[in-house]
Amino acid sequence: MPSVNFSNSRRQFKLPVIRMSSGNYHDKILWKRPQHSDSFISPGSFLSSLRKNPNFRPYTYWHLVSLSLSVTQHLAMIFIFISVFVRLKERTLDPRLLVWIASTCFILGYVTWQVLDCLCKRPRQGHADRAKNVKSSILIFLSLMSLSPVLRTLTAATSSDSIWALSASLFMLNAVLADYSSSVTLYGPVNERLTSVLSMNAAISSSVVLASRLPDDPAVFALILFSVQAFALFPILRRRLQTCTVVFRAVFTWCLSLAAIILTMPLSQSVAWLYTVVLSFVSLVAPAVLVWAQKYKNEIRGSWDVAVPRVNES
């Protein structure tokens, strides 16, 4: 009787492809009454087509770290946003300064985007497109400004406890659903996934509910403007940045994380430490855990799997 090894031993990690005995199909026929009893298992052919981990490609630690950079960036962005909100709420940050910073960031980001376009040799945007961009940014700017009194009172009646809970869960949703992939892969440019839109909506809703806790209209306007930059525009830029060199992305991530921690440090030391732990866990420990967990990978393939039809492209 053949034996089947179900244990997740280390050996599988070293030998990702285990072919069982070569076996032939002559033992596996149904149209002839078998000489043995029906429960007889032919040792040569049983599970002859079983393959373990056939498409197994082990991850390397540094590759995973480089992939996790965008997650770290996103988390750092959320942390920065929260500290900015706290400062606005406690009136230690002038809303007008924030508007200036946000506008500068926007222009910087737009320039970076254009530079990356040049470097990637994509079809350049014409002047008409640029004019359109400027027009829509001014439109958003003005509409946010006019909406800010409404947004401030929108959830004013809700108690603060509910607001904290709601915005925390919306930020979690935002982090979970965000699209961390690159805008260009080996197979060409890819569009954003649907979930990234949900992610953006979650973050904007979160900032809208937070805005009701702010003291005055300029603060609300500044916060919403900043949230649009951080959660709508930055992810698009981030996907584009994925195509840059690892060193640049690492430095950028490092700066963002450092900014998040430094901005939080005066507000609460313990939270700042918590952020440090979370960010370093995501970018350094989590990849190591994934690499370690790979030895438990046990993918079983055989003739029972649904075949993938191969059709010539016409």
Add this chain to the structure above:
Amino acid sequence: MEPISIAMITDFFHPNVGGVENHVYMLSANLIKRGHKVIVITHSHAPDRVGIRWLFPSLKVYYLPFVPIASSATLPNFFTFLPYLRTILIREHIHLIHAHASLSSLGHEGILHSHLLGIRTVFTDHSLFGFEDAASILTNKLLAGTLRNADAVICVSHTGRENTVLRGELVDESGRVRENVYVIPNALVPEHFRPDPPKSSDTVTIVVVSRLAYRKGIDLLIATAPRICNAFPNVRFVVGGDGPKLIDLLQMREELNLQDRIKLLGSIRPNDVRSVLTQGAIFLNTSLTESFGIAILEAACAGLYVVSTRVGGVPEILPDDMISFAEPEEDDVFRAISEAIDIISSGRHDPLRAHEKIKTFYDWAQVAERTEVVYDTVVKSRQMELCERMKRTMGLGPFAGPIYLIILVVDCLFFLFLEWWIPRDDMDFVVNHWDHDRFVQCVEQEQGNNIR
């Protein structure tokens, strides 16, 4: 073996039509022929098929008032089935239950409950499952939990057995495959698929009878059919069946102007399958997964030469001179069909001889006889104690084990409650079973009365 009373339990049964349904019916009929008493327990069908019905030949069917949730399967709930099952099994003096199909929760629950009454269990698995998606992982765990305590498992093909052994974790402590896993193939009624007398004509007709769905590899059909039509002016296609891919097929036919070469019949009734098959000389099966492939067998029996993709249990069911295999790739399917057309054109395939051969290969009487051997082994084997059952159940794993153990224990307590609530003494036991002679007598008497 001594005649025993057997209860077939499955969600999939007449009036639905399909492989499992047919298997259960034919196996039951042939076991009745061998002197056993067989009943079928299944769920009700809207609008009014509920209660006890009789099917020819003296097969009693219990349609229990459970509502199916999706594709005729009921919701697994572990306990609500027990009151019905206990009463039926006691009333009918059942010795052994035979559950069918791994997606039938009634079958699983039957296996869970029947040890309470000292009844033995056999399970037949009819389909193949992968291991990768969440649905497979869940149903496989459910299957492993059920099969832990089944007395025997029957699979319909060798590939099916490999699959079931892996999915149901049918190995003992030392890693050996359990000895009570059998392979007993499906069969067919050769008389229903008699080939037409040979007619001389230059056209070669390729028949496809299949649900038009992705899993049936219709994409391959859509890709190869026009190429074949181009390469062989004397070939035409007849496609029977309905499904989501019908639109693609229609579109292809429209675009390439092949209306006179490819005939689409839409869905066909089971009774008409033979008349569709006998229109052609080659049967094409492009399935991407197939546990047994009864449609292929029916076609071969009707005298058609078969071209099939090499998937699942298909390579096991026919000898090489009756079937050509292709990998599930457009070019290879094209090659295999071309070869088959060559074989047919040169007259190297004799439909009548093929039919006679199939007759000797597959036979329901033989299947019933082989199943009877399984029953005999099971009935004679030692029954597990509750303690051993609990130990084995715990072996399912750190999470699934305790959950199944709780279900097992609660089930025992529920059973004790039922013993008190509906005592056996209050039950009406079945004393008379179907008596064919008496039936004939009654019919004749009735006819006599009418004439008078």
